[in-house]
Amino acid sequence: MLKITDLHASIEDKQILQGINLEVNAGEVHAIMGPNGSGKSTLASVLAGREDYEVTNGSISYFEKDLLEFGPEERAREGIFLAFQYPVEIPGVSTTNFLKTALNQVREYRGEKALDAVSFLKLMKEKMKLVEIDQALLSRSLNEGFSGGEKKRNEIFQMAMLEPKLSILDETDSGLDIDALRIVANGVNTLKSKDNATIVVTHYQRLLDYIVPDFVHVLYQGQIVKSGDKSLALELEEKGYDWIKEEVAAHAL
Amino acid sequence: MSKDDQILEEFTSKEYEHGWSVDFEADEAPPGLNEDIIRFISAKKDEPQWLLDWRLNAFRQWKDMVEPKWPNVTYPSIDYQAIKYYSAPKQQKKPDSLDEVDPELLKTFERLGISLQEQKRLTGVAVDAVIDSVSVATTFKESLSELGIIFCSFSEAVKDHPELVKKYMGSVVPSNDNYYAALNSAVFSDGSFCYIPKGVRCPMELSTYFRINAANTGQFERTLIVAEEGSYVSYLEGCTAPMRDENQLHAAVVEIYAEKDAEVKYSTVQNWYPGDKNGKGGIYNFVTKRGICAGNHSKISWTQVETGSAVTWKYPSCILKGDHSVGEFYSVAVTNNFQQADTGTKMIHIGKNTRSRIVSKGISAGKSQNSYRGQVHVMKRAENARNFSQCDSLLMGDKCGAHTFPYIDVENKTAQVEHEATTSKIGEDQIFYCLQRGLDEESAVALIVNGFAKEVMNKLPMEFAVEAQKLLALTLEGSVG
Numbered sequence: 001m002l003k004i005t006d007l008h009a010s011i012e013d014k015q016i017l018q019g020i021n022l023e024v025n026a027g028e029v030h031a032i033m034g035p036n037g038s039g040k041s042t043l044a045s046v047l048a049g050r051e052d053y054e055v056t057n058g059s060i061s062y063f064e065k066d067l068l069e070f071g072p073e074e075r076a077r078e079g080i081f082l083a084f085q086y087p088v089e090i091p092g093v094s095t096t097n098f099l100k101t102a103l104n105q106v107r108e109y110r111g112e113k114a115l116d117a118v119s120f121l122k123l124m125k126e127k128m129k130l131v132e133i134d135q136a137l138l139s140r141s142l143n144e145g146f147s148g149g150e151k152k153r154n155e156i157f158q159m160a161m162l163e164p165k166l167s168i169l170d171e172t173d174s175g176l177d178i179d180a181l182r183i184v185a186n187g188v189n190t191l192k193s194k195d196n197a198t199i200v201v202t203h204y205q206r207l208l209d210y211i212v213p214d215f216v217h218v219l220y221q222g223q224i225v226k227s228g229d230k231s232l233a234l235e236l237e238e239k240g241y242d243w244i245k246e247e248v249a250a251h252a253l
Numbered sequence: 254m255s256k257d258d259q260i261l262e263e264f265t266s267k268e269y270e271h272g273w274s275v276d277f278e279a280d281e282a283p284p285g286l287n288e289d290i291i292r293f294i295s296a297k298k299d300e301p302q303w304l305l306d307w308r309l310n311a312f313r314q315w316k317d318m319v320e321p322k323w324p325n326v327t328y329p330s331i332d333y334q335a336i337k338y339y340s341a342p343k344q345q346k347k348p349d350s351l352d353e354v355d356p357e358l359l360k361t362f363e364r365l366g367i368s369l370q371e372q373k374r375l376t377g378v379a380v381d382a383v384i385d386s387v388s389v390a391t392t393f394k395e396s397l398s399e400l401g402i403i404f405c406s407f408s409e410a411v412k413d414h415p416e417l418v419k420k421y422m423g424s425v426v427p428s429n430d431n432y433y434a435a436l437n438s439a440v441f442s443d444g445s446f447c448y449i450p451k452g453v454r455c456p457m458e459l460s461t462y463f464r465i466n467a468a469n470t471g472q473f474e475r476t477l478i479v480a481e482e483g484s485y486v487s488y489l490e491g492c493t494a495p496m497r498d499e500n501q502l503h504a505a506v507v508e509i510y511a512e513k514d515a516e517v518k519y520s521t522v523q524n525w526y527p528g529d530k531n532g533k534g535g536i537y538n539f540v541t542k543r544g545i546c547a548g549n550h551s552k553i554s555w556t557q558v559e560t561g562s563a564v565t566w567k568y569p570s571c572i573l574k575g576d577h578s579v580g581e582f583y584s585v586a587v588t589n590n591f592q593q594a595d596t597g598t599k600m601i602h603i604g605k606n607t608r609s610r611i612v613s614k615g616i617s618a619g620k621s622q623n624s625y626r627g628q629v630h631v632m633k634r635a636e637n638a639r640n641f642s643q644c645d646s647l648l649m650g651d652k653c654g655a656h657t658f659p660y661i662d663v664e665n666k667t668a669q670v671e672h673e674a675t676t677s678k679i680g681e682d683q684i685f686y687c688l689q690r691g692l693d694e695e696s697a698v699a700l701i702v703n704g705f706a707k708e709v710m711n712k713l714p715m716e717f718a719v720e721a722q723k724l725l726a727l728t729l730e731g732s733v734g
Contacts, residue, residue: 048689073693087686090687092704093701
């Protein structure tokens with residue numbers, strides 16, 4: 001589904017990603033871990049097509065297509081979803097109205113008919129259960145005055161509505177208490193199928209107790225320096241990131 | 254240039270939709286302004302002597318007045334002798350029905366999306382259409398008159414209801430109120446007149462559609478709305494103009510008189526030609542709008558969506574004279590490219606327990622300047638007056654300006670006056686968030702802007718709300734940064 005080759009990216013002339021290689025197949029869950037400033041969120045943003053980042057080298061192929069040729073809205077319509085670390089507030093626009101506009105533009109792109117109000121509400125009701133989100137919250141201005149937990153749940157709710165092929169969760173666990181974490185993880189697990197894939201960007205192993213990854217990658221200084229299975233995450237939790245840094249330093253000598 | 258700046262550019266450079274003009278034969282006055290021109294206008298309209306005297310008096314006052322320089326706008330000085338003060342589409346005689354109206358004129362209104370023929374059949378809105386300076390057709394007149402409602406052109410009102418015109422004209426906006434009001438009082442050529450008798454609730458929206466067509470012509474229309482005791486009316490006003498390189502002057506006066514328990518709702522969607530991308534051309538919109546809540550428990554509510562004009566100078570105001578009277582002002586003002594708007598309101602609390610509410614949403618894009626200027630004045634005997642003002646500004650890009658000039662004068666200790674103001678910028682973050690969910694850039698901007706203006710848009714009558722929403726998006730197309 002996704003193949004990242006030797007990806008280099010910079011922001012304002014500062015090189016952040018320095019040769020990422022990663023392959024993600026349908027049905028897989030990949031966790032990207034790493035210390036602060038290692039480039040995790042940059043990778044998520046580059047995949048979603050944020051303009052602030054310049055791809056200086058390398059390629060990303062998505063379903064055999066050159067992803068870098070697509071603008072952010074086309075990527076979204078092609079099935080890439082980013083759950084934001086800091087979801088943005090849009091005053092005066094309800095989540096319902098926002099999602100209806102989004103979903104119908106996505107459907108139009110895919111050559112499907114726009115959903116009428118009734119079918120849309122029906123779909124919404126169904127997906128609301130997944131993340132135990134309240135109707136009242138969806139009538140309020142998007143993310144405005146939402147608690148940290150509500151924002152993150154709203155992200156997963158949107159993901160459920162848009163049914164992406166590749167979901168990227170950027171630090172979705174940050175700011176969540178244990179109950180909210182469980183709800184969010186439950187939502188993600190329910191949406192998982194053999195046809196879609198998930199990239200979980202996280203700092204802590206905590207989330208991975210709930211969303212069990214098939215692969216764990218450690219990002220450091222803009223490169224994936226170590227890959228493994230779930231046990232790698234546990235090892236990191238126990239020992240911290242220093243031993244990885246030392247390994248990289250030793251390797252460089 | 255970043256991508257967002259590009260979106261902003263494209264969005265802002267969208268062409269003005271109503272920028273065509275029509276050639277119908279016009280009956281015109283030569284350029285220039287003097288007492289003879291005023292006599293010419295008055296004679297053209299077959300006016301009684303008292304009205305001519307009223308005009309001449311206004312003109313003499315105007316000559317001693319100076320153009321206001323305090324607004325936060327700049328434009329080259331206007332040569333008042335270069336403007337034509339009268340232009341009317343030539344018609345053999347006043348039409349008795351729509352079937353007799355010049356087909357070219359009807360086509361003009363159809364292009365504007367206002368089919369006068371259709372209006373006859375569609376219920377909901379009665380229209381008075383004013384082209385250049387003259388009212389060309391009023392629909393639904395008969396069915397309204399059954400209720401005693403008078404809805405006609407100002408000229409007809411002068412002929413058919415002189416006592417009403419004499420009584421109320423100038424009672425809210427005196428002829429020497431300000432420079433442009435005095436000019437209007439001297440040379441106004443037509444406009445709309447509306448009278449709702451005691452206890453009558455007007456069953457449909459009344460609407461006036463203004464269009465400037467002829468070149469080098471000023472448009473000076475007057476609207477007078479009188480709501481008798483316990484009556485209600487909702488009034489809509491829309492305007493467009495062709496694209497011309499020269500600036501054109503529009504100086505209107507609107508007066509509203511509300512008696513005891515009466516309610517008047519006045520909504521405007523102002524879409525005069527704003528000038529081109531480089532600031533060439535466009536309408537100078539210098540308008541005086543004021544209502545008086547003369548009776549107890551009366552209410553006047555102004556709602557405006559201002560997207561057009563090169564320069565706007567406009568402060569729809571309420572004089573809250575009756576006890577327990579209520580004044581409201583809801584405004585969305587959008588400026589783009591080189592547009593300048595200095596707009597707001599005045600709420601003058603005179604009566605006891607009077608209340609006013611101001612919600613102003615300014616949106617600036619391109620290199621435009623957008624100012625809110627508002628005055629809340631609580632007079633000595635206005636016990637327990639209440640005011641709430643909220644002024645929010647939204648900036649798009651980094652070359653535009655938003656300014657807020659609130660004036661608060663309180664002479665009574667029991668008053669409660671609240672003022673809230675915010676300024677925000679459409680963030681790249683907001684746009685990116687929308688794009689990531691699959692929205693295109695135009696929809697993203699439209700969504701964010703309409704969200705920002707929602708509180709005001711919700712106040713518009715249904716017939717106007719959809720049009721206004723589209724207009725908002727259109728005006729700002731390409732404006733993010």
